[in-house]
Amino acid sequence: MLTQLHIAGNAFELGRRLGEFGRQSVHGKLRRLPLWQHLASLADTDKARQMKALVRERYPRYWQEIEGLAAGLELTVDEVFMWNCRGDFPGLVSVDGCTTVFGQAEQGTLIAHNEDGLPQLRGDCAIVHAKPEEGAAFISFVYPGSIPGHTFAVNEFGVVATVNNIRPIDIPVGVPRMILGRASLDARTVDEAIAAISPMPRAGAFHHAFGQAGSARVVSVEATSDGVVVREIEASTGHSNHLVDSSFRDFKQIVTGSSGARQQRVDHLLAGSSRKLDLTLALQILRDEESATLPVYRCAEDDPDDENTLATSIFTLTSSAVEWRVYAHRVTDHPDAQGAVVLIQ
Known part of the structure; x- marks a missing residue:
């Protein structure tokens, strides 16, 4: 079972509590990683200083979360900031993977997601129920040492x-x-969420899937330093860890064997299904291990990207609520589902 954290307070307090939760894991596991040490060595570079200035100027509340995170971790702000920029500096590859499946469901929409991260962090992550003094309350999966x-x-x-x-x-x-x-978690609508992840200049790239209770929209957003592409999703689709929109055909990116194989497998499974997404189908896809070497659900000690599936989440969005479930194990009948219904007034 994933640890449940309940935090209320200002931005610094939110970060501090998250830091206290992750302190043992960060000091005992993450700071030993070549990636952490590489990033820490770049903390005084011109690029790092410019990026810190951008965050302090444009996002002071999230900067306070990082300051609180550093206090809770008992580390310098610079070191913690750099770990939270682990996908923003070339060199050693960031290690947060993931696969998402999303589309229309019988009574609304559905977004399902495998959270893939460092295998040694299994059991060290949490679900945080946050009620900040400013900004939206939210529930999120969190890694130790990260906002x-x-x-x-x-x-x-x-x-x-x-x-x-x-x-x-x-x-x-x-x-x-x-x-x-982080800014997208304060969004009141899908359009606000898209706007939150679109400002320039930006450093690293992400794929985002957004939906909202009471809306039939599900959007796929590929956001890079070159631009942001938004696709309105009608037929169910999936996304792994590389850009797939034709607008990015000339964008230079690393496509690992795992990412390519997962994208192909998800596309194949969705193409072979005529029904709308539901909990059963989403779990079937995200727990797929048809490929012995490059499966969708990853738990191999020798995974080529050094990533394992740490949790699987299913969000069913209806006209008035979001029903969410999180599974920390692959076994279908394992009684480990955590979740609830978030009612939208």
Whole structure:
């Protein structure tokens, strides 16, 4: 079962409580990683200083969350900021993968998501129920050492957001992608969520899926330093960890074997199904292990991207509510589903 955190307070307090939760894991596991050490070594570069200035100027509340996170972790703000920029600097590849399936359901829409991260963090992550003094209340999966907004979440306005890692070759100075993801959790509508992740200049790239209770819309958003492409989803579709829109055919990115295989497998499974998405179909796709070496659901110790599926989330969005479920195990009959219904007035 994933730890449940309930946090209320100002931005600094939210970050501090998250830092206290993740302190043992960060000091015992993450700071030993070559990726963490590489990022920490870049903290005093011109690019890092410019990006910190952008966040302090444009997103002071999220900067306060990072300051609180650093206090709770008992680390410097610079070091923690750089870890929250792990997809914004070229070199060692970021390690947050993911697969998303989304589309129309019988009574609304559905967004389902595999959260893939470092295998050693299994059991070290949490679901946070946050009620900030400013901004929207939300429920989100969180990693130790990280601010919310780059995994999967639902907020008090019924906006559901999921995020997939994209791996650009060239990454310019800009607002860190995880800051923009955090901004999307304050959105009152899908359009506000799209606007939140679209400002320029931006550094790293993400894929976002957004939906909202009371709306028939599901959107797929590929957001990069070159631009943002929004697709309104009608037929059920999926997304892994590389850009697929033709607008980005010349965008230089890393497409790993796993990302390519997962995208092809999800496309194949959806093409072979005539029914609308539901809980059963979504779980069938996201738990697929047809490929012994590059499955959709990843739990191999020797995964080539050094990622495992740490949780699977299913969001069913109706006219007045979001029903969410989170599974921490693959086994179909394992009684580990966590979730509830978020009612939208």
